[in-house]
Amino acid sequence: MTSRRITTLGAAFALSALLGPGAALAAAAPSPAGSIAPPSVTAAAPQASGIPVFTDSHGLRLVPEDTQVHSPTDFTLTVTTPQVSGKHRIRILLPSAYGAGTDPDRRWPVTYFLHGGGGTVDDVAAAPALRSDSMITVVPDGGLKGWYADWVMQNTAEGAANWQTFHLSQVVPFIDANLRTRTDRAHRAVVGLSMGGFGALHYAEARPDLFGHVAALSGGIDFGMWQVRAAVLATELNVTGAWCASTTSGSAGSGRCTGYGPIVDSDAIFGSPYPVFGADRVWNAVDPAAPANLARLSGTAITLYTGNNDVIDVHTAAASHTVKGRLDRLGIPSRLVDYGNGTSLSPSCNGGHNYGCWAPALADYVPRLEGAFAAAG
Template sequence: MMSLRHTAAGAALALAALTGAAPAHADALRTAPAVTAPAAVAALPVFTDGHGLTVLPGATEVHSPTDFTLTVTTKQLSGQHKIRVLLPAGYDAVPERRWPVTYFLHGGGGTVDDVAAAPALHSDSMITVVPDGGLKGWYADWQMQNTAEGAANWETFHLTQVVPFIDANLRTRTDRDHRAVVGLSMGGYGSLHYAEARPDLFGHVAALSGGIDFGMAQVRAAVLATELNLTGAWCAVSSSSSTSGSGKCTGYGPYVDSDAIFGSPYPVFNADRVWKAVDPAAPANLAKLSRTGITLYTGNNDVIDVHTAAASKTVKARLDQLGVPSRLVNYGNGASLAPGCNGGHNYGCWAPAFADYVPRLEAAFAAAG
């Protein structure tokens, strides 16, 4: 039992960035600071409250006519939370047209604005929605609701509130063949888990450098590192020492109990039953993806992605054993993917990975009719 706690401490030196936020070099890819402009907001689609979400009036951030961020509240989560929406350029031009939707799940320590570091996700063939996933939400309904985070039902927020809210307010294609969920790092776990939990919603899934094998002690340790807010770990191994430009590592938010999200991580007397139940690599969960388009990306050239590569290899092998088609792109040191990719856990690799993936997804949407 102590060994896993020591592994969690070791995450301070190696694994906390498995839940990485956007690295410093991604800042140059971000859009200019948003402005809240009543005249510009008036031209945007009108969003009405519903499905448990209340839109804060006057809080919409406008990045461009096709890129804006709503702020909502919900009883499922404490505080206010953002949903960034990227519309195709032709959204207004053909008012009768409905569009496929892709949900992008950011990594730990990240925000909805991380999507600006992956320009391919702003596509003229689909709507992209980026819901807040929390600094360490792990796309889960937490086992403990009385921590410093307060109410933390992230999975319920995303799957039973955000998805129908978007469908009610935008002209979306609502069948699974025209809806995808993609994510990286912590969001890679979230995307694969959501696709397994709700195969009725998502017909396509992509996980980039994801913590997608809860059978690995290293991945469990990364979750514990976020719960314990090991900011020293984050700043030591991440290429980003600041998400705000202040030079201060913001970390993963307040300290919470190590059992807060998925319960006890220790495989003793089935104490880790929740971890096993939601493990994306579990064959019983992977079997739920039999009709889903599955793509995995990972490098293997730093102390983080060497573990995401192992996790991705395990998931691919089990999918093969189940006879479920999938695509794994292990770009190793990054040379085969893009000149700016070093094979590590960063947007220098994730941005070109999305540039490779999005045209394939667009083609799949088109083939679905």
């Protein structure tokens, strides 16, 4: 019987078909947003650094010696959990007034920002709008190819990989336990781009009780598209391509992706991608574009952004329009911004899969989100 798994060569062929001949150039070229190196950091104990004191909670154990302090309102914690192997960082941006002492009982809305494939928590440096004085921004590690999922296979080179459980059952309550947050859904948002665009929409559907607002930028949000499934397979097999080209986390802040980590089985994350005798049932169950999943977003504020001017965003545009059309048919309000070649969005945007477009898209979105938080009381 022929194996239904995809070899590394097969995934490379699939990704080549997905991306076209420009993929190698896209992977080698710096982002139009420019190369942004993560700011220098120093390790410090919270008590000596001016940042809030955090304690272990909800299965997360702090690694205090690995705390990185950029400023009293911008710092990175390191935690461990049995749910995901290894150490994992959580970058936190606080409003400037959080620790000012003028209103010590004030509680703040929270936005969770989910980075893309091949990225890290430091990618938030490329999106200045997320440094808001009206909300807390939390950027949890999503892995180079975590795909914001509890993996089907837990015995790969990655080890334990329950990313969804880590984020939704541990990180969110850990943040609420340690910071002065507004804990109702009207004051909590999840926002992501590329791989994180899938994560944002999937998390909003999986836990509508947690998130009242969701935004997906250039997201892989339609698992019914073979192009999106091929991109997931490419990350499993570390076939570096343009889905991973635009990140601030590359070597020395090069703006280039350094890869997706160790090769794992092509069925590791969502199981078999092939629609044969129900083999792809996990893909279908978590598909953000599935009408049954979209129906769970009734009462959620939904925003989608995409360009359509490179070998990746031509597919994220198709996925975004599919999702928008299905939401319309379900009678669920949503906002889609297809900025095409980027000229309608910003001079830095070429309509492609990069922070030259995502940063101005977030600059458009965040004030709207801040307004919605304020209107919720």
